[in-house]
Amino acid sequence: MKRLIKNGQCLVNGHLQVRDILIADGKIAKIGQHLSAQTPVDQIIDAQGLFVSPGLVDVHVHLREPGQTAKETVKTGSLAAAHGGYTTIAAMPNVIPAPDTSERLKAMLALNQRDGAVHMVQYATITTDRGGDELVDMAGLKAAGAFAFSNDGNGVQTAGTMYQAMQQAAQLNMAVVAHAEDDSLTFGGVMHEGNVSKRLGLPGIPSVSETAQVARDVALAAATGAHYHVCHVSSAATVQVIRAAKAAGVNVTCEVSPHHLLLSDEDITSDNAMLKMNPPLGSEQDRRALITGLLDGTIDLIATDHAPHTDAEKAQSMLKAPFGITGSETAFAMLYTKFVKTGLFSLVQLINWMAASPAARFGLNAGQLMAGAPADVVLFDLTTPFTIQAADFLSKGHNSPFIGQQVLGKTIRTLVSGKDAYISRP
Structure with a gap:
């Protein structure tokens, strides 16, 4: 299955720039611009306005x-x-x-x-x-x-x-x-x-x-x-x-x-x-x-x-x-x-x-966005404020002093080897 993360903000030479990420067979196949016009894919994930992180x-x-x-x-x-x-x-x-x-x-x-x-x-x-x-x-x-x-x-x-x-x-x-x-x-x-x-x-x-x-x-x-x-x-x-x-x-x-x-x-x-x-x-x-x-x-x-x-x-x-x-x-x-x-x-x-x-x-094959690396990718919303709430936790533990804090940086989607591990509720 091929998936394309399109229009996301990626860190390129220390600056956020729009890039597409093509995922195939659990790995990052290519990072570039306008990739949807070049390669047919099974699914497009629109990351407009989101930070695409390793x-x-x-x-x-x-x-x-x-x-x-x-x-x-x-x-x-x-x-x-x-x-x-x-x-x-x-x-x-x-x-x-x-x-x-x-x-x-x-x-x-x-x-x-x-x-x-x-x-x-x-x-x-x-x-x-x-x-x-x-x-x-x-x-x-x-x-x-x-x-x-x-x-x-x-x-x-x-x-x-x-x-x-x-x-x-x-x-x-x-x-x-x-x-x-x-x-x-x-x-x-x-x-x-x-x-x-x-x-x-x-x-x-x-x-x-x-x-x-x-x-x-x-x-x-x-x-x-x-x-x-x-x-x-x-x-x-x-x-x-x-x-x-x-x-x-x-x-x-x-x-x-x-x-x-x-x-x-x-x-x-x-x-x-x-x-x-x-x-x-x-x-x-x-x-x-x-x-x-x-x-x-x-x-x-x-x-x-x-x-x-x-x-x-x-x-x-x-x-x-x-x-x-x-x-x-x-x-x-x-x-x-x-x-x-x-x-x-x-x-x-x-x-x-x-x-x-x-x-x-620790010598782990992780933590970087590059062609050939595992397709472990996260989409963060860096601009919309949200409040940390215990009801949103997936952990059994609610023991956090940060509950109630208004913050930025909400996780919108997490992909592990190219597959969805977490998708934020609307």
């Missing part, structure tokens, strides 16, 4: 299946990704049971293949059940189809364990993707430790709990040569450590989540679990340092850390509610509205951080 790539999502399907499933989570303009996602391993053996990983890959609405890759764990010091069979898991190794949700507490994991991962040419958190430095906190936590009377988590482990791990990455990727960087001090490590030639990459770019602990004015995430929202100084880190190349990419929970769980106090917010369905619109429309980021930069860069850093 499909976004999210290397950090939580789909909760198996084991926690009241929060999310592979089907609902991947549909939510398509709704947000994502065509490739990487599923974290904090499910029950965790994919810490080849058999469990293969079962998850089969589930992803069966129910996924977008392209999906799957993390395996670093240690058994994402805890302790017993390393998984990394070679066996790579052979079974693991994308990379992560204990996300838990930091690897023992330096020797992380050192050995990196040694094996380097030999296998696989990435170690770390949730950096020293448990001995969290002190039972529920938000960033600072003036706001003290004012609200809530226990705080000092930023050094993240920075100390990243500092340890970049030293281990330097010693082993492993590709070390830091999840959801949240503090100015951590950005400084990573900047220095990169300057020293360490093979380290990192990501920032939309909520850490958009919010700080100053936005927490009451005991509101919608603003409880791990790592917690940092200070305004931290937020500005993250933006600077993106702009100067210290931070490589943006990943959502999409973390759905039930309404009942998030209705509790921050003292009891679980950490995490959803992100797949709000990331592009919020970032486009708050940063591109205000002139701080360019559209070229945003698409790079959300598509091309994550694909390049």
